[in-house]
Amino acid sequence: MEYQRLQQLTKTTINNNNFIQTALLSDLRIDGRRPLDYRKLTIKFGRDDGSSEVKLGDTYVISFVTAQLLQPYKDRPNEGSLSVFTEFSPMADPSFEPGRASESAVELGRIVDRGLRESRAIDTESLCVVSGKLVWAIRIDIHVIDNGGNLVDAANVAALAALLTFRRPECSLTGEDGQQVVVHPPEERDPLPLIIHHLPIAVTFGFFSNENLVVIDPTYHEESVMTGRMTATLNANGDVCSIQKAGGEGVSQRVIMNCLKLAHVKAGDITAKIRDTVEIHNTERALRKIKRHSSSVAVDVCGTTARLGGKQNQSVGDNDVNHLDQLKLKDEVNDMECETMSSGQLQSSKSDGVSKNFIGGPSSWDPYSECVDSDSLKASLASRGIAVKQSGLSTPHSKQNDSRSEIKREEQAEEIKTNSPNVGQSNEGKTLKDAVKPKRKRKKRASTNARN
């Protein structure tokens, strides 16, 4: 037992400690990076909604997001809750003990939690179903599979990626008193994504006993050598959401300001990366959906519109072909660059009113066309911020666009101008202020609703 404890203490040798520091003096790191280079970040998604795998160098973290209907906290009757759970497998690092959450596991969970919560990145009020009675409780599980250093950043990205792809089932209120909650299965109504205002990205810096040495994204070996660590959580606009400073090494103000500047740049890069991969994933997801619901089996949807149209020509009935041709024509006219025709675009052109019954299958594709309940209205309002006034004018279709394919918004905005003039504000334009603003407005709305 005691031997095991000793074994865990040997994280690194004296040789390596000295070597890492001397190499850093000449701007070299043991994996060939320069001090301010980030490692390669890979994001993958699982088959289910709300699961992600993130690789940062050797570090490997997976994350799942789940939701549950629960009673809200008494002091916040109309806000959903958000909780982060971490699991450090002993396979990742021999120093992780099974069962008991170690100090670093707790710290990691807290940093991720704080970054999301304090900056109000997730709109928790849109998670309310019945005020004071039922809200969605979002749970983020983070599992560390391999520890190659800098778990915090990897876990944070994993959590964000999982949140972005998470879909909660839609629910509506029925019954005579309007208090009966019906949760619609995903086959019946399309599940809804969370409303995420901005992405707080954690960027970790390592400090060494020599004051001038600063590294970004420390590896496992560097972590055992460095004497101080700072995790800054920023979004792409440079708003600082939280800072966590650990380790004994004191850091001067000048260095911290420098670090924040660097972190801002990295946060922008990482945000773009996450958004890109999420968009690709959403496209794939939507394509999968088309496959699943379509009545004709032989539809192989892949690649460009032209090919898609061609293939469908062979297999699908006349009705669909007509629609597709229309769609194709429309696209050509619109001069949309459709190298890979995303279904987000498909959707958008659909909402233009070109082809309502484009998908041959059951009409579960568009949940809003059937009914709009007050909750989903509230939910989509919350994402809109300033455009609350116009929301009355906008049709349900444009709303769906708005929440579903976020990245494409700007393009679509021009097309669907006739429907709703002000929907197309991009996510990048939002700041922390925007995240806070709609809250007040919504409170007013909520109170008026209650009066009604």
Added chain:
Amino acid sequence: METKPSTNFVDKLVCPGDVVLDLSTMTNQTIKLGGGLRQDCDTISVTKAGRLRFSKPNKYWVESSQKRYVPHAEDSVIGIVVDQRSDNFLVDIKGPTLAFLPVLAFEGGTRRNIPKFEVGTSIYVRVVTANPEMNPELSCTDASGKAAEFGALKEGYMFECSTGLSRMLLSSPTCPVLEALGKKLSFEIAVGLNGRVWVNSASPSTTIIVANAIMNSEALSGVQQKIMADKLLQKIQ
């Protein structure tokens, strides 16, 4: 004594449960079994995944690449000193248990001159005994009692790799990646069979290049290793 292997599984990938030798057809010969093989009545079956190896005249074993090390006698390994006791150093050699290095197991070691090793020193040692259910015993001398390069490794950088890679680095003829690097760069290297490699050179950049080249050659064939090393050397010149 027959020197040809009596099975056609040699140098092929084998999985646990594979029957590689049938003893009933080879009654008049003796064979020696190494790791990863076991005898079930008249057959020899495999207990771990890897490549079946044969050495003349009659030795068979299964070779695999893994992150954990199982100590074997007469292996040269790199250990990290974890603690000092009155008559032993406790050394981590990536095995299931810590290994003992007797304080007298040095060239000319007496009670008077016990070497001083700080905790965290890396040392190049030889495994003397390795029995299951016992801590392995190490020595800083070769079989004849000479120091023979064993001892503390000063400076340099030590990294961990799989046991397969360290075996490849030690194989003869010299591993292509080392050969290619050695033509252009001068560096010192110590490879432990327990999957630890220590590299030292005059400048940190050389050490980093060598270390990364070796780590990258884990999954490469001989030719690929050579190409990779040549490209790397071109880049830095």
